Amino acid sequence: MDEGLMKTYARADEVFVDGRGAILHDSTGREYLDLLAGIAVSALGHAHPELVAAVRDQVGKVVHLSNLFRHPYTEQVATRLCALTDMAAAFFTNSGTEAIECALKLARKAMHVRGQPERTSFVAVEGGFHGRTLGAVSLTWNEKYRKPFQPLQKVTWVPPDDAAALERALLAERPAAFVLEPIQGEGGIRELSPVFLRAARDLCTKTGTLLVHDEVQSGCGRTGRFLAAQHHGVVPDVVTLAKPIAAGLPMGACLVTAALADTFQKGEHGSTFAGGPLVCRAALVFLDEVERGLLGNVAERGAEMRDGLLALQKDLPIVREVRGRGLMLGLRLRHSADLVQKALYQAGVLVNCTATDVLRIVPPFVITREQVQESLRRIAATLATFPAAAKGPQ
Numbered sequence: 001m002d003e004g005l006m007k008t009y010a011r012a013d014e015v016f017v018d019g020r021g022a023i024l025h026d027s028t029g030r031e032y033l034d035l036l037a038g039i040a041v042s043a044l045g046h047a048h049p050e051l052v053a054a055v056r057d058q059v060g061k062v063v064h065l066s067n068l069f070r071h072p073y074t075e076q077v078a079t080r081l082c083a084l085t086d087m088a089a090a091f092f093t094n095s096g097t098e099a100i101e102c103a104l105k106l107a108r109k110a111m112h113v114r115g116q117p118e119r120t121s122f123v124a125v126e127g128g129f130h131g132r133t134l135g136a137v138s139l140t141w142n143e144k145y146r147k148p149f150q151p152l153q154k155v156t157w158v159p160p161d162d163a164a165a166l167e168r169a170l171l172a173e174r175p176a177a178f179v180l181e182p183i184q185g186e187g188g189i190r191e192l193s194p195v196f197l198r199a200a201r202d203l204c205t206k207t208g209t210l211l212v213h214d215e216v217q218s219g220c221g222r223t224g225r226f227l228a229a230q231h232h233g234v235v236p237d238v239v240t241l242a243k244p245i246a247a248g249l250p251m252g253a254c255l256v257t258a259a260l261a262d263t264f265q266k267g268e269h270g271s272t273f274a275g276g277p278l279v280c281r282a283a284l285v286f287l288d289e290v291e292r293g294l295l296g297n298v299a300e301r302g303a304e305m306r307d308g309l310l311a312l313q314k315d316l317p318i319v320r321e322v323r324g325r326g327l328m329l330g331l332r333l334r335h336s337a338d339l340v341q342k343a344l345y346q347a348g349v350l351v352n353c354t355a356t357d358v359l360r361i362v363p364p365f366v367i368t369r370e371q372v373q374e375s376l377r378r379i380a381a382t383l384a385t386f387p388a389a390a391k392g393p394q
């Protein structure tokens with residue numbers, strides 16, 4: 001199945017041809033419950049009628065213009081995202097990695113503006129994932145992703161929730177920025193504690209370090225609030241978003257507070273494709289749905305899914321822990337998760353495995369109550385076929 005492609009992914013053999021909401025169909029006509037949403041992306045599910053209509057209409061008008069021209073949709077999305085995130089200005093990108101890359105360059109530039117150009121390094125959190133470009137991969141914890149590409153940008157890591165280690169690192173390194181995910185996605189759906197998030201805010205303010213929240217995975221409503229950090233009232237200096245932002249079309253954003261809005265001058269950063277009329281039209285459909293109350297469904301279905309998973313934990317010894325909030329959930333197993341993931345595909349449930357022993361559950365925001373209950377039934381039946389003490393991480 002990998003013909004003609006570089007070998008960067010282990011691709012499954014199922015070929016999906018269409019879908020509706022949280023349901024996908026493969027080429028044999030088999031139906032699957034999509035609890036993966038293209039890795040936490042397809043917020044409106046598949047074939048959402050308003051999205052289909054808007055994209056069809058926009059393709060017939062204008063797809064691409066470049067950032068050399070103003071377009072009302074680009075400015076509308078920027079304004080609405082800033083209002084939802086307490087930020088003041090946006091730079092659009094085509095992916096989460098590029099949003100992080102923008103944040104890193106912006107932090108370095110901000111230090112130049114301040115007369116502290118020696119502040120070029122970064123501090124990040126162990127277990128974090130921020131993408132694959134040379135800048136973003138520098139901050140990504142998993143050594144396997146970094147090792148073949150060294151030397152990389154200088155980064156110091158601190159353990160999750162260790163405010164004392166963070167203070168030491170900020171004082172010793174005088175970095176340009178501290179970058180964290182409020183809920184680590186690739187790191188196994190691991191929430192940082194509210195106490196640590198608030199301490200990080202205070203320490204960054206005290207040491208003149210920019211605080212970057214990478215909400216590429218946790219943001220845009222996946223946890224039931226537009227940003228995961230909003231559950232705890234923490235406002236960073238920079239927020240990165242991507243995944244669900246244009247309901248499946250490639251788009252990301254780096255958003256900054258008013259104090260940083262003029263950091264980049266003309267020509268200091270750019271993108272040919274980003275923020276064009278087509279992706280912004282899709283983003284407006286997503287934001288309209290958010291305005292109509294979509295995140296209420298995320299909170300309610302997320303609570304039902306979480307309760308159901310907690311019940312499984314009581315009944316099935318293979319389940320070690322239930323993690324996350326809203327529709328960003330993880331089921332930590334006493335078993336390596338990849339075999340379980342394959343068995344779930346067989347049972348018609350799409351999930352994936354992160355941090356080796358965690359099943360990641362990140363369905364479309366439009367998933368229904370019945371689909372949540374059916375997913376739980378299939379997950380329970382599949383897990384029951386696995387012995388609790390099989391080989392794997394303990």
Ligand SMILES: Cc1ncc(COP(=O)(O)O)c(C=O)c1O
Nearest residue numbers: 095096097129130131185216217
């Ligand atoms: C927290 C976080 N940051 C950055 C990225 C990179 O985003 P992308 O794959 O869109 O480049 C990801 C992707 O999984 C992510 O989860």
